[in-house]
Amino acid sequence: MFCLQSARSLLALGRSLPTVAHASPSPLPRQPALARFRHQLAPRRVTFIKRHKGVIPIPTGGSTKGTTLAYGDWGLRIKGEGVRLSAKQLTSAEEVIKRKIKVVKGAKVYLRVFPDIPVCIKGNETRMGKGKGTFEFWATRVPTGRVIFEIGGAPIREELARDALRQAGNKLPTVMEFIDKKTPPRLGSLIMTPDVVAAEQLSSVATS
Numbered sequence: 726m727f728c729l730q731s732a733r734s735l736l737a738l739g740r741s742l743p744t745v746a747h748a749s750p751s752p753l754p755r756q757p758a759l760a761r762f763r764h765q766l767a768p769r770r771v772t773f774i775k776r777h778k779g780v781i782p783i784p785t786g787g788s789t790k791g792t793t794l795a796y797g798d799w800g801l802r803i804k805g806e807g808v809r810l811s812a813k814q815l816t817s818a819e820e821v822i823k824r825k826i827k828v829v830k831g832a833k834v835y836l837r838v839f840p841d842i843p844v845c846i847k848g849n850e851t852r853m854g855k856g857k858g859t860f861e862f863w864a865t866r867v868p869t870g871r872v873i874f875e876i877g878g879a880p881i882r883e884e885l886a887r888d889a890l891r892q893a894g895n896k897l898p899t900v901m902e903f904i905d906k907k908t909p910p911r912l913g914s915l916i917m918t919p920d921v922v923a924a925e926q927l928s929s930v931a932t933s
Contacts, residue, residue, distance in 0.1 A: 766812040767863050768841045775845050775857050781807035782868045789910035789917055792870040796835040797877025798906060799886035801893060805900030807868040812840040815865075815873075818893035822874060825889035826881060833878030840865045870911035872904070873897070 794800045819834055826832040840863040847858035867873065874893060876886050887903055894901035910917045 766816055766840050768839075771843070774843055774860055776843055779842070779866060781809065781866045783807070784868050784870065784913050787912065789870075789912050791837065791872060792910040792912075793908065794872065794875055794904065794906050795837075797833070797875030798881065799876045799883070799890065800872050800904045800908075801874040801890045802872045802902050802904050802908075802911065803867060803869055803899055804902040805869065807866070807871075808897075808899040809842075809844075809864050809866050810838065810840065810873075810897065811844070812863040814897055815840060818874065818896040821893045821896060822876065822889045825892065826876060826885065829879050829881050829885070831879035832876065832881055835875040835877065837872045837875060838865050838867055842866065869913050873901070 792802065815836065815838070819836060822834050826834070842864050844861050844864050845858040846861040874890065876889065883905075890901075890903055909919075915921065
């Protein structure tokens with residue numbers, strides 16, 4: 726407790742101070758539910774944070790879109806079974822490629838897929854029910870024959886490109902293959918060479 730003399734001095738000091746009208750506190754800006762940094766592979770806006778698990782698409786319709794190079798001179802394509810790639814796996818593979826080709830001035834890495842599918846996981850030994858699990862990481866589903874990475878922007882030797890893409894393929898959980906601009910498109914496990922295309926056209930004409 727204050728003594729009488731100190732209490733009176735505090736009251737006098739309070740009377741002598743100018744009164745300042747306190748402004749009403751401004752409302753805090755609304756923070757987004759999910760924010761990502763510039764170096765992270767994640768969508769900027771998310772409407773629904775939880776989705777169904779889904780399945781890896783199977784290219785049975787005859788489309789070969791996304792199986793050939795579009796931006797660079799060398800590329801990395803899925804040769805084995807389709808797989809779900811996480812943002813962490815894609816980032817690790819991209820860093821390996823950038824580290825290997827940084828000696829070439831103007832070289833660029835093109836990522837042909839993007840992780841925009843949220844993956845939710847429940848803890849081990851959890852009882853059934855009580856809703857879906859919590860969000861864990863972002864991922865993308867890629868089928869067989871899809872191009873994942875491309876290298877271009879500057880002339881790069883084939884030996885350097887093969888080494889960089891080989892090390893990046895070791896970071897991914899499926900069998901990859903090295904392709905160039907002359908590599909034919911792929912329909913699943915079938916490579917669409919001119920002979921194969923001609924045979925398919927003849928078979929379609931015979932059945933019609």
